[in-house]
Amino acid sequence: MIDQNTNHMEYQEGMEVIDGSLMEDIVSTIYTTDFDAFTAKDVRRALNAGQLTETDFAALLSPAAEPFLEELAHKAQALTRRQFGNTVSIFTPLYIANYCENHCVYCGFNSHNKIARLKLDYDQIEKELDAIAATGLKEVLILTGESRGASPVSYIAEACRMASKKFRTVGVEIYPVNSDEYRELHEAGCDYVTVFQETYQPDIYAELHLGGHKRIFPYRFNAQERALMGGMRGVGFAALLGLADWRRDALATGLHATRLQKKYPHASIAFSCPRLRPIKGQSDYPHRGISEAQLLQIICAYRLLAPYAPITVSTRERAGFRDNIITIAATKVSGGVSTGIGEHTSEAEKTGDAQFDINDTRSVKEMADTIRAHGMQPSYADDIYV
DSSP states (O other): OOOTTSOTTSOOTTOOOOOOHHHHHHHHHHHHOOGGGOOHHHHHHHHHOSSOOHHHHHHHHSGGGGGGHHHHHHHHHHHHHHHHTTEEEEEEEEEEEOOOOOEETTOTTOTTSOOOOOBOOHHHHHHHHHHHHTTTOOEEEEEEOSOTTTSOHHHHHHHHHHHHTTOSEEEEEOSOOOHHHHHHHHHTTOOEEEEEEEOSOHHHHHHHEEESGGGOHHHHHTHHHHHHHTTOSEEEEEEOBTSSOHHHHHHHHHHHHHHHHHHSTTOEEEEEOOBOOOBTTBSSOOOOOOOHHHHHHHHHHHHHHOTTSOEEEOTTSOHHHHHHHTTTTOOEEEOSOOOSBSOSSTTOSOOBOOSSOOSOOOOHHHHHHHHHHTTOEEESSOTTOO
8 A cells, every 4th residue: 555654755556667877867956956046137037048048948937037027928929929828728628427446635536525426428428529529629538536446557558549530639638657657548538648746856856745656756757758659649737736835846847848758759748827726625725825926927938937837727716917928938728627527518417526615717718809809819720739
């Protein structure tokens, strides 16, 4: 049994082992970077750089960059328009099961939380996919709770196979698996994999993940590399902002994505920028506050670090913030979102409880109309695939 007494830095039986030098270097870097040591001169150098160095990126995340936020946003906007034009792509997540074997203190799906559990059968998945396809969307992200027992790879692969017949792009956000299992998902029609590391700070990670396979930090860290080894064309990176020091986590996210992209030049990388949200049954949840201004700082720094990378801002954020950020740096948004199970079909007899509370309940059509109202062009398919 993997519990809080299990060494969170040691691989367990059945977990594919990958060389840990990248992980060790990134963890060392975020703990040795002194964000308070950066000056306005360092920030100015970063803003004037044609291509950011990793030190420049850290400078843009530092407190010294806060007075430069407007200038940072203008440069991020120019890079976004140059790389992506005025297009903003829309997708929606489909949660097909919420059973979980982990004990993560901040998550609504965690195995110790008393919620309504549900796993969709294939007929129910088909109906959910049809309901989403009826909105015109061409991209869907399939999610489950982290339970191999309830949601085996074969089950997820069949869901991907079904989705690939209806959608141009299919992604998954599931428990980390081995490279041969990622290959199985890819051969079933999955294009990309998104993994939230949650926090890149191992000491805090251990405090938040008290049991289950998710407790093992290096196995989760190397999930994107295993996905690329399994043939995936793209991988997404994120820290769950608010769990730990956000500057360290944002720095690690950027370094992880760009260093792995250099190792696998054919791969596409993408960023998500989720902030921690309340969950059912837990009014007091761990949260190290991060403001909207600080979130904007992170997103713009990601854009300067990786001008070519799609950036997603989810319905965790309020509508006004999302509307603003799509005019600056975000290139992907979700619409018609439910984080519960079986909620896309109005005739659903039974639904499973949500993973977290969303902040923006607009439909796909409402999101598309909003994008147009801001002088942008909505797209129902992301041709860059991540």
